Amino acid sequence: MIEFDSVRLVGAALLAALCAGVPAGDALSEPFIVKDGTPQADIIIANQPPRMVKLAALELQAYIEKISGARLPIATAPLKDMPAHVYVGKSKYTDELKITDEGLKSGAFKIVSGNDYLALLGQDRDFTPPSIALNVGTNLTKEWDTLTCEKWGMPFRGINRRYSPAVGISDYDERGSLYAVYEFLENLGVRWYMPGDLGEVVPERKSIALSPVDKLVKPDFNYRDLGGYSPHFDGGPRDSVLWRLRMRFSMGEEIVGLGGFAHSLNLIHGRDEVKQTHPDYFALYSGLRATNHMHSGAPCLSSPGLFDSTVKYARFIFDTYTNQPAISVMPNDGYVSLCQCELCKGKDTPERGYQGQLSDYVWDFTDRVARELYKTHPDKKIINDAYGPYLLPPVKIEKFSPNVLVAICEQRFGYADPQTYALYMDIRKVYLEKAAPGNLFTGGHYLYTRPTGAFAGVPVFFPHMISKDLRALKGVSQGEFIELSQGPQSAMHAPGINHLNVYVTGKLYWEADRDVDKMLDEYYKSFYGPAAKNMKKFMEYCEANWPLMKTKVEPIDKALELLADARKAAGDSVYGMRIDVIIGDTEPVKKLREKLAVGRKGAPQAVAAERKSADLKLDGKLDEPFWKDVPVYELKDLSTGKPPAHKTTFQVVWSDTAIVFGIRCEDDDMPNLNIATRKNEDSNLWAGDAVEVHLETQTHAYYQVAINPAGAIIDADRRVRIDTKWNSEAEVAAYAGDNFWCVEIRFPVVDNDAGGADPLKKVEGRKPTATSPWYFNVGRQRIRKGQLEEASAFSPTYANHFHVPIKFGELIVK
Numbered sequence: 094m095i096e097f098d099s100v101r102l103v104g105a106a107l108l109a110a111l112c113a114g115v116p117a118g119d120a121l122s123e124p125f126i127v128k129d130g131t132p133q134a135d136i137i138i139a140n141q142p143p144r145m146v147k148l149a150a151l152e153l154q155a156y157i158e159k160i161s162g163a164r165l166p167i168a169t170a171p172l173k174d175m176p177a178h179v180y181v182g183k184s185k186y187t188d189e190l191k192i193t194d195e196g197l198k199s200g201a202f203k204i205v206s207g208n209d210y211l212a213l214l215g216q217d218r219d220f221t222p223p224s225i226a227l228n229v230g231t232n233l234t235k236e237w238d239t240l241t242c243e244k245w246g247m248p249f250r251g252i253n254r255r256y257s258p259a260v261g262i263s264d265y266d267e268r269g270s271l272y273a274v275y276e277f278l279e280n281l282g283v284r285w286y287m288p289g290d291l292g293e294v295v296p297e298r299k300s301i302a303l304s305p306v307d308k309l310v311k312p313d314f315n316y317r318d319l320g321g322y323s324p325h326f327d328g329g330p331r332d333s334v335l336w337r338l339r340m341r342f343s344m345g346e347e348i349v350g351l352g353g354f355a356h357s358l359n360l361i362h363g364r365d366e367v368k369q370t371h372p373d374y375f376a377l378y379s380g381l382r383a384t385n386h387m388h389s390g391a392p393c394l395s396s397p398g399l400f401d402s403t404v405k406y407a408r409f410i411f412d413t414y415t416n417q418p419a420i421s422v423m424p425n426d427g428y429v430s431l432c433q434c435e436l437c438k439g440k441d442t443p444e445r446g447y448q449g450q451l452s453d454y455v456w457d458f459t460d461r462v463a464r465e466l467y468k469t470h471p472d473k474k475i476i477n478d479a480y481g482p483y484l485l486p487p488v489k490i491e492k493f494s495p496n497v498l499v500a501i502c503e504q505r506f507g508y509a510d511p512q513t514y515a516l517y518m519d520i521r522k523v524y525l526e527k528a529a530p531g532n533l534f535t536g537g538h539y540l541y542t543r544p545t546g547a548f549a550g551v552p553v554f555f556p557h558m559i560s561k562d563l564r565a566l567k568g569v570s571q572g573e574f575i576e577l578s579q580g581p582q583s584a585m586h587a588p589g590i591n592h593l594n595v596y597v598t599g600k601l602y603w604e605a606d607r608d609v610d611k612m613l614d615e616y617y618k619s620f621y622g623p624a625a626k627n628m629k630k631f632m633e634y635c636e637a638n639w640p641l642m643k644t645k646v647e648p649i650d651k652a653l654e655l656l657a658d659a660r661k662a663a664g665d666s667v668y669g670m671r672i673d674v675i676i677g678d679t680e681p682v683k684k685l686r687e688k689l690a691v692g693r694k695g696a697p698q699a700v701a702a703e704r705k706s707a708d709l710k711l712d713g714k715l716d717e718p719f720w721k722d723v724p725v726y727e728l729k730d731l732s733t734g735k736p737p738a739h740k741t742t743f744q745v746v747w748s749d750t751a752i753v754f755g756i757r758c759e760d761d762d763m764p765n766l767n768i769a770t771r772k773n774e775d776s777n778l779w780a781g782d783a784v785e786v787h788l789e790t791q792t793h794a795y796y797q798v799a800i801n802p803a804g805a806i807i808d809a810d811r812r813v814r815i816d817t818k819w820n821s822e823a824e825v826a827a828y829a830g831d832n833f834w835c836v837e838i839r840f841p842v843v844d845n846d847a848g849g850a851d852p853l854k855k856v857e858g859r860k861p862t863a864t865s866p867w868y869f870n871v872g873r874q875r876i877r878k879g880q881l882e883e884a885s886a887f888s889p890t891y892a893n894h895f896h897v898p899i900k901f902g903e904l905i906v907k
């Protein structure tokens with residue numbers, strides 16, 4: 094055993110040696126944690142530590158053993174024969190050393206060494222769910238209704254799903270000391286790139302020195318909820334849960350509360366009792382209160398009753414759960430249309446396009462609730478997300494109430510598109526000006542390759558964009574909520590594809606300025622060994638080209654070829670097994686490739702006749718000579734291709750510099766025709782009967798135009814996302830007969846130059862010919878009492894929606 098004083102001397106000598114650039118191992122009696130495969134230290138925890146501290150000690154023990162073969166004993170008091178001690182978490186020993194966890198928020202930690210000890214310390218606390226929430230996820234409790242004297246939904250839904258029986262911890266547990274352990278192990282060279290044994294890199298060494306260290310590590314982003322709703326801890330495999338912990342995420346309860354950024358306004362209005370007693374809380378769509386829209390109903394945000402109940406709910410939550418900092422009043426998903434009641438009239442802003450059409454309407458509600466709450470609870474926050482039709486910042490609110498938390502739902506993977514990137518940077522800037530300092534958050538999803546999506550299996554890697562974006566967000570956003578898709582047994586979906594994006598994001602949440610290329614080089618070398626160069630080539634190719642893979646066969650082939658090369662280079666090894674995981678996860682992309690290879694071969698063709706514009710009488714009727722002898726085409730059921738119950742036919746004409754559609758919809762229930770709006774550019778239109786025309790010209794993919802039986806029109810450019818600021822400037826007329834309705838639509842068509850000069854107006858393209866056709870679809874939806882009864886299309890998409898461009902039919906002029 095080494096004398097206390099001599100250790101101190103050696104420690105000083107070691108420091109001097111380090112400063113002089115002499116390798117530390119040269120010091121003769123340097124303190125060790127492990128020497129030549131023999132334990133030189135014990136792991137000391139408190140008598141009754143929080144559960145995360147126990148886990149931290151076990152993780153440290155396990156990885157020290159994996160590295161060196163030495164198993165350090167875990168004890169609650171220093172063992173006599175051990176020369177050094179590793180203190181994990183707060184204990185009387187760290188108290189004696191005056192190493193405290195004071196001020197270590199959001200997972201921050203300290204790593205401090207002395208002559209014969211190493212302390213790994215952060216704040217640790219077991220999460221105790223609020224007592225009323227114990228039945229969350231099962232039934233509404235009588236207890237809850239008795240407590241509230243209201244018919245509100247249960248708050249904090251899903252928090253029990255954040256408890257992992259497999260590991261015995263909750264995702265809400267504070268765990269700074271565990272993060273200190275992970276930092277220490279990573280400094281020794283351990284890496285956790287992917288869940289499970291296969292995903293980790295562990296260096297081998299017989300000795301681990303107790304090197305001098307004194308550091309305090311804080312994350313750049315305090316809220317780090319990567320995973321979103323999933324992978325849930327509950328039922329999640331141990332590997333998956335541990336990997337999430339090793340990524341050092343944080344649920345941020347102390348910042349955003351237990352409800353986070355979820356859609357939560359439905360807690361006020363979603364229950365059946367409320368639907369029956371307060372129909373005025375609900376939006377009026379097509380003359381009906383939308384009590385069942387997306388299950389819990391769409392709110393009327395002008396309703397005084399709904400406002401009062403929301404404020405009352407907020408006060409109740411903060412009075413009852415006094416440590417909760419914030420609640421969300423974000424409307425339900427699918428909330429896209431303005432309520433048509435008298436109070437709401439004129440409160441939308443369709444001229445701002447789809448992403449701004451409800452901005453002032455929704456943010457006004459958020460801000461009013463926050464201002465009212467501020468009078469009684471100035472330290473409590475109200476959350477809303479900038480999302481969907483209220484993504485753009487409101488115009489009429491110059492500054493939000495100081496207690497409004499804004500979470501911008503972004504699309505980081507889409508920032509390769511310069512227009513998208515510019516749009517979101519602008520949105521961020523304006524919200525930053527409107528929100529009080531420290532009240533801005535970001536979020537979104539990494540779901541591009543989700544299993545049910547059209548682009549499943551596409552190898553999407555975007556580490557450089559993650560790096561660029563998080564650097565820009567450091568000091569701007571307080572943190573993030575990023576949704577990931579869930580695979581089998583609540584594990585992460587497609588880890589072979591998703592792990593790198595998640596890993597890079599997790600690391601940069603702690604140190605946004607880190608050199609991402611250095612990180613990646615290390616990753617390629619240590620994770621893929623002999624295949625490092627090939628994998629770098631593969632991943633860099635995918636990073637540059639994945640957006641093309643949704644429409645082109647060649648980049649898919651090239652990526653899979655590079656991946657196969659890498660597999661060959663890796664040989665029969667752990668490196669090869671890792672690449673096999675990626676190969677397995679990219680398997681679904683082959684289906685997409687098949688579809689793309691078939692392409693539009695076999696697509697139905699429609700022939701447009703040529704007629705003179707002067708002969709068109711735009712009255713909705715299709716009876717003038719203009720339409721005579723123009724071929725007539727019939728729609729089929731959208732998802733099955735069978736004849737639909739309600740027949741729809743159309744004709745199409747090229748007329749000078751315009752394309753004209755005549756569409757006739759037979760209907761045996763004309764008295765109940767569902768005219769959802771009589772206004773143009775009103776997204777309520779999609780809640781009623783309508784026909785749609787989708788046009789892909791030689792130079793633009795694609796335009797979407799919907800017209801209803803009243804002749805109201807809404808048009809959008811779908812080049813990247815839905816952009817309703819684009820205006821087709823089409824002329825429309827509708828006509829209703831006894832058992833049918835029909836429309837005439839005349840689209841002016843402009844050439845490339847004019848289209849380029851004003852891309853927000855008119856269809857851009859040239860006259861479609863056999864050698865240079867357009868692709869298109871005509872569709873019809875029949876909606877009665879809020880339910881879709883039938884959807885049909887000229888070219889069935891075999892999906893439950895119209896938006897499958899690869900299925901578009903061909904259009905030529907003859």
Ligand SMILES: [Zn+2]
Nearest residue numbers: 393432434437
């Ligand atoms: Zn209303």
